[in-house]
Amino acid sequence: MANFEIPDDLLYTPEDEWARGDGDRFHVGITDYAQQQLGDIVFVDLPEVGSEVTQGQVFGVIESVKAVSDLYAPVSGQVVEVNEELADRPELVNEDCYGDGWIIVIDTRGEDPSDSLLDAAAYLKHVDERSE
Amino acid sequence: MSGPPPPARASNAGNGFSYEEPLLFERSRPGRTGYSLAELDVPEVDPAQVLPEGSVRAELPGLPELSEVDVVRHFTRLSTWNAAVDLGLYPLGSCTMKYNPKLNEKVARLPGFASAHPLQPPALLQGFLELAHQLEGALAEVSGMDRVSLQPAAGAQGELAGIMMIRAYHEHRGERRHKVLIPESAHGTNPASAALNGYQVIPIASGDDGVLHPDAVAAVMSDDVAALMITNPNTLGLFEEHIARIAEIVHARGGLVYGDGANLNALLGIARPGDLGIDVMHFNLHKTFSTPHGGGGPGAGPVGVKNVLAPHLPVPVIRRLEGSEGQGYGLDYDFPLSIGRLHGNFGNVGMFVRAFAYLRSLGPEGLRRCAEMAVLNANYLLARLRGRFHVPFDRPVMHECVLSDRSLAGTGVTTLDVAKRLIDYGYHPPTVYFPLIVHGALMIEPTESEGLEGLDRFADALLAVGEEAQRDPELVKRAPHHTRRSRLDETRAARRPILRWQPER
């Protein structure tokens, strides 16, 4: 089975998104497992800054050469930033999915979502189950 | 951009002559012409005198200047870069790449077919109308449907028509249904056609034996389901043995059954979709009925229906004139419940002529022979391949068989690599990664056009690649080695799309 990274300090969704909270602002992206499954990313369809997203709902779409995947919001709130770099360099998601390959930033406006997200151990278990 | 390849030169690299050839626009030379026009026999007109100011264009960019010789050489050279059915086996699953008869090409070029106009008076189109009417009847007989429309221009458009007719049927009965049931093994056009009609797709899984089971259908069937779409034989090459019972379940709750006719070749003269509970289906003339694939088209996707859906057929409908109407055939537009038009004219008439000639050439025994030999060939290949390759559903197949990539485990070699290495052996690869329900699927349809020695050579090649995957995986992973282009960077093509040539600034 291929190796993939699951940083301990992040939270995860069952749909393979990660979230990193800094106060109310959460950076969101897709996991190393997800980017490996998708293959070379060619396009990311980003939401508009200012739009509202709801946890568990689709906020965008990510495309590789051979596949398309919906992006699900790990937390609810307002989109306050999108990674414009991805328009010219979608490969950032492959190269540095937890860093420069971030996708959007959501402001949760005080809501604490950590109860409804998976920690690293739980996400690893979830991935293992699916790979079997 | 890497720039144009080096100028044309012959290469005897063991593969005969093979030329490099730049783009038309790179070959272009100012002043060259490849056309001839008669001298004008009416007075010259200055466009600016008769057309509004600002409406006449000054330049025509994007067109090359070439002599006829340049053009002929250009495209002849390009043609030598393609695989083709006339060169060898093309074992693409669910594509039915059978031989394209040359007689069909000859008759399609008769002036009465090639140079006639769709809007000329029906009295001046009787030859075509009779041919079309007879073709409709033949397709109905072959499939067990009651009525046929030839109008849809491709299988996908035939599907669109079929689902539209189903929607019209329900609406006419005052019902609004929102769902369509589609097996997970279905071709991608099936859910796309359903979505284009505003339906929600409910996927159904096949059983462990590879076919759909009545209880799985019953579990999701409701009064909100407009239709079930089914391919038979399915994309695993298996006959859907429960189809009649499944159709009953759907019909009992007021739904209809759509049959994807892509795999009809396996059933010709053996069984008929209409006898199995199918209410509407499409045909692929470019698969089952031998019209050529043309590098991506044109095809033709006629649609057949049971009488219950006949009021919803596309217009115009071709029919025999009666009594005082006179002799011959006419066009009928008086169908208030019709779904309307899908094509600007009658559909791909050139394909009707070819399919008609094919049916006349084969007759009932010939058609049945197609099915028999197609199924024999697929089972023979399966017998030769099953030892080395993993067969996910190990049962007798119909016209195609599917292998998985399980036998490649541990080698690092993928189905894609196997496909590319087969090219080195002189074969267009089978369909890969479809159906989605088989991991790393390799879907092989030899058709009845292939003889025994051809099948053996193909099996030998695929077995050799399987063996190479174990012994020398890098050889397979870097294939193809003998083509004029090696693997192309599809990621780059998608990330930085260059979709036309532009002159360098």
Place this chain on the structure above:
Amino acid sequence: MRYIPHTQAEIEQMLDAIGAPSVDAIFATVPAKFRLQRPLQIPRAASEQEVQAELAALAGRNACLETHDWFLGAGTYPHFIPSAIDALVSRAEFMTSYTPYQPEISQGTLQAVFEWQTMVCGLTGLDVSNASLYDGASAAAEAVLMAMRATRRSRVVVSGALHPHYREVVRTYLSGLEAEWVEAGRAEDGRTQDLAALLNDETACVLLQQPNFLGAVEDVRAAAALAHAHGARLAVVVTEALSLALLEAPGSLGADIACGEAQSFGVPMGIGGPHLGFLAAREELLRQLPGRLVGETVDSEGRRGFVLTLSTREQHIRRERATSNICTNQGLCLLMATIYLSLLGPRGLRRLAETNLAKAQYARRRVQGTPGLGLPLPAPTFNEFAVRVPDSGPAALGRALDQGIVGGLDLAAEAPELGPAVLVCTTELASREAIDRLVAALAGRPR
């Protein structure tokens, strides 16, 4: 049967390898109750000689360019087709090849499509073109769907001067979706009227034909400005592709999408099909484009090559969220058109368009100078125009037919407000002498 190689000996050998006792036994998975118990009731097989004779007899009962002088256009155009085209497309490697999913062995097809896409962009003045659609009518439908997706709106304003069959096809495509259909009427001069009054901020798309069904040249620039003022897209539909060589490119006039029928570029009239739909758009609409796209790339050795690309828009990947359900393009017809455009080049195509215009202007003057005939629509035209006749369309066309002329299309159904009239198309195939005979026949006068 000469298309099926198997001998009895080979069949037995294969049955042996499978372990089946007979050919019938390999159909054991088809339950007996489903098996057809009788032969198919279709005509018995005929020899090649017989089939050829039968088809020739059927073909002989259709009028065609070889038997009549031709002035009927209305969406399918009579043009001369250079011989090199059929010779080239008949090559087995073009005709009997499949969709170029394996690019290493399909570079011939892929490069030709890339060349086509380039030419369509040049002709339409737009940024991206796809690898063709079934026909002009479905292209118009796909253009509308594109505009609806891009704007997320569902109100469509369609010119009443769009080809009636195209209007029907677009309606059919929209019938399964929530869409509002608004039709703009025709003005007295033959052009589309009232666009300003019909557009609003819910409008996704304006659909305008150029030249329109009655032959009139529309004001595309004005339509584009109106559409954009409301955030809508303008899609220009072209049925006579040759007009693109003469009229200003739709993209240069502000159109967002140009689409239609390219049959005039070397594709036989063929009783209406197969023809060749084309679709081009501005860069911003790229991801909404339906159908196949060919892109340039390099192989592992750095050599230039071509591949199908941006496939994630399409049905085989996106399935129910695809931009369209389309799978096939019109490959071989696209090749015919690409070869045609290469042979003619920019000057040949322009010269041909001017020839068509000159023939039409001559015919128009003859009509104007003939008692009983008239030109009911003052708008400028290209190679097609309405002619008023003294009695009725069918009678006038009947007189033409007696002279061995297919004279045009009766306009009673589509444009009754013109009175008895026919739509006449004059291309490079129409000699001066044939035009004179047509005019005399329509007027009911002796030659």
